[in-house]
Amino acid sequence: MKRLFITALMAAALPFAALAQDERPQVMVLGMFHFTGGGSDYVNSAVDDYFSPQRQAEIDALVVQLAEFNPTKIVVELTPDGEDHFNESYQAYLGGNHELTVNERQQIGMRLAARLGHERLYAADYSIGMDFDAMMGAAAENGQTHLSDRLPQLMGEIQTLDESLNQAGISIGERLRVYNTAEFLAAHNVYLTLAQMGSVENPAGANEMAGWWGRNLHTFAQIAQLSEPGDRILVIYGSGHKFLLDQFFQDAAEFEWVDALNYLPTE
DSSP states (O other): OHHHHHHHHHHHHHHHHTSOTTTSOEEEEEEEOOTTOOTTOSSOOOOOOTTSHHHHHHHHHHHHHHHTTOOSEEEEESOGGGHHHHHHHHHHHHTTOOOOOSSHIIIIIIHHHHHHTOSOOEEEOOOOOOOHHHHHHHHHHTTOHHHHTHHHHHHHHHHHHHHHHTSTTSOHHHHHHHHTSHHHHGGGGHHHHHHTOSOSSOOHHHHHHHHHHHHHHHHHHHHHHHOOTTOEEEEEEEHHHHHHHHHHHHHOTTOEEEOGGGGSOOO
16 A cells, blocks of 8 residues: 555656646745844844945846846745735835835845846745744753853854945845855854744744745745746745745755856856
8 A cells, every 4th residue: 555655656756746847837046134124033134224326236246147047037025915005116216206125125135126127026024923022931841051142152153254244345235145155054053943942742843834834835835836947937036934945845746956156146
């Protein structure tokens, strides 16, 4: 029975494996730091003046590079209920009646969409909180100092790196290259550290991480649902989500994953 089930599963997967390469939508996830800082991230990026002539020139250069991917759709980190309002601002921008705000959704997303002649942008996100206090409390109750001590240490290292990358001599494109490397994204394993916090009776960490994986899975599904054969989709998203979004699109038979490093500065 088990062998029959596996055989049937493999047979069901064959149509997906046989999809022509030029039919599968291509998806590239650009892992971002947030221009505005703040937000709900555990580590928040240092805030710079992204309206300065130097930073504006760097954003222009980045947009030129991303345009080489020639995306047919641009997705930004925004819950779908905000998509219409966002596109109203985009249409106003196209008509010369809206100044781009500092947020990367507008500075990069809208600017790139306008350059490529897109009529609209797309929103994808699934709102869910993360209760760090519950996880840390469960770790304390269970004597899991080997877990709770690792979190501030790792976050401190990321914060230090973030601040060093915010220096004037490092361009936005160069900074984003670091944020999209496998070495940087490996820090995502801290979520598995968090998942261990608690006990069988009170699996606080696993409960919270189920929400984190679920949020990213919902986001993946939303992007997948707006895709069409032959699409080239650019996803502009917080770098903390990139590890899972990359994994989902790499593993999904219906998509071809594209490495964002191919469109970022090499030096």
